[in-house]
Amino acid sequence: MPITIRTRINTTFKQDWREQAPNLAEQDKYEAKTSQQFRVSSIDRNTQRYGGDHWKVTFVQPLQPNQGQAKSTWYVYVPHVQLSEAPSTSATLRARINTTFKQDWRTQAPNLAEQDRYEAKASQQFRVSSIDRNAQRYGGDHWKVTFVQPLQPNQGQAKSTWYVYVPHVVYESSVAKSNMEIAPSGSNKYITQELLHQINRNASIEAVSNVSLLCPSSVFLLCFLCTCVPRLKNYLKTIRLHFLR
Known part of the structure; x- marks a missing residue:
């Protein structure tokens, strides 16, 4: 489902949730104004990973701080924002546990180069553009998925199409549910x-x-x-x- 985040009050999105906003460099904080809305590509709402009060959010449109390069992924302070999930016929993929999306389904994740794997966290959600669920084509246990928002590995360029390990993910489609x-x-x-x-x-x-x-x-x-x-x-x-x- 399309997800948006709206700010309740003026707040700061941060590159490091452990630091107080005034202590961060200008390139590591984004000043969001009250009632601003941002479209979300993926979100990790397990606050226990981030001090108990932050979410890790990847936005569809990279946000430009006062200095430095625009960045897609930020930590947001939960009490200062509101999450909205609008009904849609689009599909999503949710990670059951920590898992690795791969560029080559034939290779084990540890053997792949950094640019050929994306580390997805448990409960992360990703909007799906297209999906091939014929696992027999991909070793019997992988799907070929193209995401709406390209996923950025630790190194190299962001890529839209990845192979995902089926037991580690949940595919959700409102159309399938209604049928x-x-x-x-x-x-x-x-x-x-x-x-x-x-x-x-x-x-x-x-x-x-x-x-x-x-x-x-x-x-x-x-x-x-x-x-x-x-x-x-x-x-x-x-x-x-x-x-x-």
Whole structure:
């Protein structure tokens, strides 16, 4: 989801969370004004890593301090900012644990050059531009992912496309979630109507669409019920005739 940070009051984004803002050099601090908004590329909200009150944030647009070069990654003081996550159909990738994104899925992370690996921290989120989840192409356990915001390794140029180790990440897409939520209701409706049809022999029941939404377990349950209902009715009829004799 697109994420933005809005400042509640005037605050200072820092290159070192351990230092008080007045003690930092001009190139290591950015003075943000009240109500400013910044689009976020990735964020580590585990404050325990950063003194208990800071987030590590990478912004979509690098921020220019009073002196020195513009920088994308800063530490922000949590009580001074507000995080906003707007609903979207875009996908995100979240790191379950500390993991390494690689330029070559065939090589173990420690054997890669610094410019060919990106160290992602647990709980970091990254917006996804495109993703190839056919892991069979990449050793059976990697995805090929292109991120909205290029990721900067310790050395070399930032790169958009990386290979990620599947067990270490979570892929989240609001579109996929909505599709998953539709299927159970459609399946239950179909089963209920078919069951009533078998019991009551009511031909007026309307045909049910969305049969394609049925999952294999629902089809099995439907077949089982359709088979059992006539047998149950015959059994009850036999018992009734026995007691009427």
